[in-house]
Structures are given as structure tokens and as C-alpha cells.
Amino acid sequence: MKYAYGPLLSLLAIAGVAHAEVRQSSADGFLVVLSEPIAATPAKAWAALVQPQRWWSDEHTWSGKAANLSLKPEAGGCFCERWTGGSVEHGRVVMALPPQLLRLEAALGPLQEFALKGVLTFRIDSGDDGATTLTLEYRVNGASASGLDAFAPQVDEVLGQQFARLVRFVANGNPDAPPPVAPPAVDAGAARRAGIMEEWKKSAEEQAAADKAAARARKDAPANKR
Numbered sequence: 001m002k003y004a005y006g007p008l009l010s011l012l013a014i015a016g017v018a019h020a021e022v023r024q025s026s027a028d029g030f031l032v033v034l035s036e037p038i039a040a041t042p043a044k045a046w047a048a049l050v051q052p053q054r055w056w057s058d059e060h061t062w063s064g065k066a067a068n069l070s071l072k073p074e075a076g077g078c079f080c081e082r083w084t085g086g087s088v089e090h091g092r093v094v095m096a097l098p099p100q101l102l103r104l105e106a107a108l109g110p111l112q113e114f115a116l117k118g119v120l121t122f123r124i125d126s127g128d129d130g131a132t133t134l135t136l137e138y139r140v141n142g143a144s145a146s147g148l149d150a151f152a153p154q155v156d157e158v159l160g161q162q163f164a165r166l167v168r169f170v171a172n173g174n175p176d177a178p179p180p181v182a183p184p185a186v187d188a189g190a191a192r193r194a195g196i197m198e199e200w201k202k203s204a205e206e207q208a209a210a211d212k213a214a215a216r217a218r219k220d221a222p223a224n225k226r
Contacts, residue, residue, distance in 0.1 A: 021160070022152045029141040030152035034163045038134050040170045042124045045134055046099030048170045049122055052079065055169035057162060060109065062088050079104055091120060100124055107140070109158075111151070116142040134170065136163050 024031040038045060048055065050073040056066040063083035069090075071079045077093040091106025100123065107118040123135040138159055142148055165175035 022156050025149045025152040027147055027149055028144040029139070030148050030155070032138045032152065032156045032159055033135065034160060035133060035135040036163070036167050038132050038167055038170050040132055042099040042126050042132055045124045045132060045170050046102075049102060049124070049134075049166065055162075055165045055175040057165060057175075060158060060162065062086065073098065073102060079106065091118075094119075108138075108155075111140065111155075114142065114146060116140055116146065116148075134167060 021033045021035075022030060023033050040048075050071050052071050053067050053069040056069055058064055058066050061068065061081055063081060063086070065083070068081050068083045069079070070082070071077065071093075073093060073096045075093055075096060077096070078089055079091040079093070081088050081090060090108060091104035093102065093104050095101060095103040102122045104120045105118065106120040107114070107116045108120070111118060118138065118140045121135075121137040121139075123133075123137070125133045125135065127133070136159065138155070140148060140151075140155070164177070168177070169175040
């Protein structure tokens with residue numbers, strides 16, 4: 001069976017571009033932190049967070065379909081993926097304080113085969129001004145031989161994608177990034193007309209300069225004769 005986590009396995013094997021949110025990184029552990037203000041109440045953010053099947057990326061599942069994910073947001077609850085012919089526990093809830101905090105023990109994706117300890121925390125904070133901030137923290141620890149400092153940038157890249165999808169889902173119910181805005185179509189006729197006008201303007205300016213020079217020459221001619 002070919003798992004959709006294959007691309008992440010490749011990412012973990014090569015160097016990548018790290019985000020600024022890798023707060024700590026060493027051979028035996030790393031901490032990734034992502035945070036974003038969101039235009040939503042904590043209750044709305046929580047309701048979105050606990051539906052990973054609606055915002056998680058298909059690309060980072062074992063079955064290739066995020067619709068196969070489920071999350072039971074209570075202590076002992078499973079963040080699981082089930083499909084015909086297989087199942088996987090991505091994480092297990094160790095703390096749920098709706099609508100403020102969700103914490104899971106989770107060695108995500110291929111990290112689970114390395115016998116690592118991962119803790120994934122989502123915080124939903126509401127400031128005195130009523131603004132809501134969503135924060136993701138992912139801490140992974142293991143033996144010093146694990147070389148986790150090499151993993152950190154790639155894990156951060158993948159989590160950054162997932163976090164961005166969650167933020168968009170909270171905001172408008174659609175986790176997908178909007179398509180790039182196409183540049184306005186070039187009107188070939190208008191461009192050609194503009195070119196002709198520019199040539200005409202240049203020609204007119206040159207003719208005016210020539211006429212002015214000729215007039216000056218005629219004016220100066222009688223004086224030269226005297």
C-alpha cells in the first residue's frame with residue numbers, strides 16, 4: 001500500500017526551509033510554535049479545531065483522505081484515521097479544556113516509528129480586547145542519537161501548512177488557499193494603439209523642435225547680413 005505520508009518521509013530526509021517558529025532545536029528534541037490572530041470567538045475556533053476531517057490535508061494522511069479522520073475531544077479520546085484495510089492512531093487526547101486548550105500525545109506521521117515522544121497542544125486565547133489567538137505548539141523528544149534537529153525544519157513546514165488550513169477553516173469554513181489572482185488580460189489592440197500614440201507624440205515633438213530651430217535661423221539671418 002502506498003501511503004500519502006510518503007512526501008513527508010522524503011522531506012525528513014533532506015534539508016528544507018525552516019520557519020521562524022522553530023523555538024528550540026537539538027539532537028534530542030525540538031519545539032515548534034505557530035500562532036495567529038483569528039476573527040472568531042473561542043467557541044467557534046474550538047468547534048472547528050475538533051473536526052480535523054474538515055481541515056486536515058489529504059496529503060498528510062495514510063489513506064489519502066482527510067475524511068477518514070476523527071477526533072474525540074476528551075481525555076483518552078483518539079485522533080484516529082480508519083479506512084477499509086487499515087487504521088492508525090495519530091494521537092491520544094491527554095487534556096481537553098473547551099474552548100481553551102486541547103493537548104494530545106502524538107508522534108505524527110513517520111515520527112511514530114522512531115519511538116519518539118510528541119506532545120501537540122492547541123491553545124485558544126481571548127484577550128481583554130476580545131481578540132482571539134490560535135496557537136499550536138509541538139514538542140518532540142527522543143534520544144540524542146535521534147538527530148531531531150535535522151527533522152525540525154521539515155516538521156515545521158508540514159505543521160505550518162496544516163495550521164494555515166485550520167486558520168482558514170475557522171475564518172470562512174474553507175481550509176483551501178484561494179487561487180492566485182490572475183494578472184489582468186493584456187488588450188493587444190490597446191497596447192498597439194498606445195504604441196502608435198507614443199510614436200506620434202515623439203514625432204510631433206521632434207517636428208516642433210525642428211520648426212523652432214528653423215524659425216530661429218530665419219530670425220537671425222538678417223542680423224548676420226548687417
